[in-house]
Amino acid sequence: MSPIHLTGPLLVDRAADRRDTVDLDAIDAIVVRDGSVLALDGQLVFVAPADQPAASLRVYLGREAGRDIAALVPVDPAFGTNDDGIDGERMVGLRDLIGSLALRGAEGARDRELAATAVAITTWHANHPRCAVCGDLTEPRKGGWVRWCERDKKEHYPRTDPAVIVAITDQEDRLLLAHASYWSPRRFSHLAGYVEPGESFEQAAHREVFEEAQLVLRDLAYVGSQPWPFPASIMVGFTASVDDAAFVLDQDEISEAMFVSREEIVALVADGTVILAPHGSIARRLLEGWYGGPLADAPHGEGFNG
Ligand SMILES: [Zn+2]
Incomplete structure (x- = not known):
């Protein structure tokens, strides 16, 4: 069987107890938009706070090797698409990225976990901007792991x-x-x-x-x-x-x-x-x-x- 590391525990600690408290603007982030993730040479790019683009959404992904990691959705729809060289950082579709990460051993498996999580949770936010009960706009809470309806005082959870x-x-x-x-x-x-x-x-x-x-x-x-x-x-x-x-x-x-x-x-x-x-x-x-x-x-x- 090919080593896809899906039968053991998570490779990244989701640290759910930190979702309410971590400052998402102040931690490293991977960049994700419309099912694509910022990558370089088939590997995830971790962007330091000072270098991050303006974000429309940030989600706390967890803690790995002593650092907190977020997923960031850039405001600019063209971010990472100006592919002026095959060696440059650019947005890569998750399907393609999974294929290249599969060949990169344990680090690739960790990055695949982060990328799949980031795409899944940000796609849920993009597709569920409103409360399914009353139709009001909802807003992210708890590090981006729930959406809150103020009218109903109700939490909505990501679906799989x-x-x-x-x-x-x-x-x-x-x-x-x-x-x-x-x-x-x-x-x-x-x-x-x-x-x-x-x-x-x-x-x-x-x-x-x-x-x-x-x-x-x-x-x-x-x-x-x-x-x-x-x-x-x-x-x-x-x-x-x-x-x-x-x-x-x-x-x-x-x-x-x-x-x-x-x-x-x-x-x-x-x-x-x-x-x-x-x-x-x-x-x-x-x-x-x-x-x-x-x-x-x-x-x-x-x-x-x-
Ligand atoms: Zn509602």
């Missing part, structure tokens, strides 16, 4: 929407690869879908797989989970097998699928027929867990996030 993803094998240990109708061409990954109210993660996995492919799972086993803030998900990963591999696709959701052997997947990637989920994603971890080791991407291919 769970989705299940299942690596499915047949009786010959071939893996199901599926192409979702809305993905760009050649991208293949596992079946996945959102958990609905009133069901467990496991029940959601059984339901989604049957809805999308009419496959009946057995030996469903939890592998791990990964925050996936696009815009607000956490992916809950499973493996499962099927006795009967004859699938019937819901073409509105899945336009193409196939069971592939290890030899076949190598060939399909090498000749460009299939583009795999990116390094650092739980989809990739499930894939390489089945494969038994790292899988190379096509020489000039780009991984994607499925």
